[in-house]
Amino acid sequence: MGRQPCCEKVGLKKGPWTAEEDQKLVAFLLSHGHCCWRLVPKLAGLLRCGKSCRLRWTNYLRPDLKRGLLSSEEEALVIDLHAQLGNRWSKIAARLPGRTDNEIKNHWNTHIKKKLKKMGIDPVTHRPITSPPRPEGEPLTHQEERRGGDEPEQAALSQGPPGGADQEDEDEEAPASAQPQGTTASSPASTAAAAVSPSCSSSSASASAVATPGGAADVAAWPNPIDLFEVDGIMDMDWAGILSGCGDDDGADMGVDLFDHYPGDGFDQQY
DNA sequence: AACATGGTCAACCGCAGTCGC
DNA sequence: TGCGACTGCGGTTGACCATGT
Numbered sequence: 001m002g003r004q005p006c007c008e009k010v011g012l013k014k015g016p017w018t019a020e021e022d023q024k025l026v027a028f029l030l031s032h033g034h035c036c037w038r039l040v041p042k043l044a045g046l047l048r049c050g051k052s053c054r055l056r057w058t059n060y061l062r063p064d065l066k067r068g069l070l071s072s073e074e075e076a077l078v079i080d081l082h083a084q085l086g087n088r089w090s091k092i093a094a095r096l097p098g099r100t101d102n103e104i105k106n107h108w109n110t111h112i113k114k115k116l117k118k119m120g121i122d123p124v125t126h127r128p129i130t131s132p133p134r135p136e137g138e139p140l141t142h143q144e145e146r147r148g149g150d151e152p153e154q155a156a157l158s159q160g161p162p163g164g165a166d167q168e169d170e171d172e173e174a175p176a177s178a179q180p181q182g183t184t185a186s187s188p189a190s191t192a193a194a195a196v197s198p199s200c201s202s203s204s205a206s207a208s209a210v211a212t213p214g215g216a217a218d219v220a221a222w223p224n225p226i227d228l229f230e231v232d233g234i235m236d237m238d239w240a241g242i243l244s245g246c247g248d249d250d251g252a253d254m255g256v257d258l259f260d261h262y263p264g265d266g267f268d269q270q271y
Numbered sequence: 272a273a274c275a276t277g278g279t280c281a282a283c284c285g286c287a288g289t290c291g292c
Numbered sequence: 293t294g295c296g297a298c299t300g301c302g303g304t305t306g307a308c309c310a311t312g313t
């Protein structure tokens with residue numbers, strides 16, 4: 001019935017974002033916020049799908065993002081949270097202000113996994129590795145290597161039922177059902193976290209103060225075109241006005257007049 | 272200096288859950 | 293109530309850069 005497809009797959013640009021695209025997106029989002037991502041590229045005059053815009057914004061352009069490597073405290077927290085939550089990167093990211101799930105996921109796969117393995121800790125189960133992963137004469141396939149070699153990751157991860165009854169927030173309490181051996185804050189994972197990062201204290205402010213990433217407190221300075229704009233809050237604006245104006249035609253051609261009604265405030269910094 | 276290999280990370284893909292019609 | 297659109301999430305890919313030979 002009435003809904004429009006997410007995006008016309010044809011004619012949309014893919015691949016790395018250019019500075020110009022970034023600027024358009026940032027300018028648009030900072031002055032108008034986003035109501036539904038599908039419309040954002042149209043309204044911002046971008047040849048991207050909404051999904052791509054959302055990803056670019058959340059992973060790179062958000063004003064509250066921290067840049068650079070994770071600190072040792074953050075790293076330790078990630079390890080600890082991973083022990084509790086598994087690969088629920090978004091939930092882990094929610095506990096680390098200014099960090100994205102993508103960033104954490106990448107950091108996990110490239111740094112932390114290795115560290116844990118070096119320490120003899122299985123990055124999946126967060127327990128000491130008992131048996132050698134694989135006989136020496138048996139090289140990994142490329143795929144296996146990419147996946148980190150031996151462990152049946154997905155299977156193992158289901159120490160919290162994979163999606164099953166998705167416990168969501170209960171998960172954050174690390175229910176016993178999801179934690180074999182009644183893993184708690186003093187789980188091997190915590191030990192690992194502490195070992196990886198001696199300065200770790202999982203109860204450090206980073207974990208508690210967070211709740212929502214993007215607390216204004218963490219809007220650290222980062223060199224980005226976004227600095228050119230004023231983050232002022234606009235998420236609460238009257239999007240109905242925009243929507244009624246954009247219809248089905250290409251918003252990029254609608255000109256900017258459309259936005260003249262919108263003051264550019266009310267951005268609730270949801271990120 | 273040139274090539275090979277490995278590491279990093281931004282971005283894409285596809286699935287699942289949620290919501291609106 | 294069912295269907296389909298929309299959003300968010302996790303996994304994967306591929307380009308780029310650094311280091312080693």
